[in-house]
Amino acid sequence: MGDTPTKRGRRGQSRGRSKCARVGCPRTAAAGREYCSSVCHFVVNLYPAVENVCRATGSDPVAVEAWASLVTLNDALTDFLKADNRVYRAALDRWGMTPDQLAELRRA
Numbered sequence: 070m071g072d073t074p075t076k077r078g079r080r081g082q083s084r085g086r087s088k089c090a091r092v093g094c095p096r097t098a099a100a101g102r103e104y105c106s107s108v109c110h111f112v113v114n115l116y117p118a119v120e121n122v123c124r125a126t127g128s129d130p131v132a133v134e135a136w137a138s139l140v141t142l143n144d145a146l147t148d149f150l151k152a153d154n155r156v157y158r159a160a161l162d163r164w165g166m167t168p169d170q171l172a173e174l175r176r177a
């Protein structure tokens with residue numbers, strides 16, 4: 070009792086959702102989750118791994134290159150998710166689609 074799922078919540082965030090823990094991510098995480106997606110979780114977990122290699126090797130150029138690439142990957146992921154949010158808004162506001170129609174279109 071008391072559990073009333075709102076399947077078609079509009080833009081407002083559902084209760085229990087919070088900002089994704091990856092810094093800069095424009096998305097929210099589902100209730101009880103830290104990240105919006107497994108890709109954010111994956112990228113965040115790479116940071117300590119790459120940092121450890123940098124430290125252990127005295128910042129060998131190869132390790133530093135991996136670090137720089139990781140930062141680029143992180144920024145690119147943020148840019149993609151922001152652009153994807155704009156696609157979602159355009160689909161609803163300008164293309165006359167419902168969230169379900171967009172989800173169907175995105176299904177690979």
Ligand SMILES: [Zn+2]
Binds near residue numbers: 089090091094105
């Ligand atoms: Zn995220």
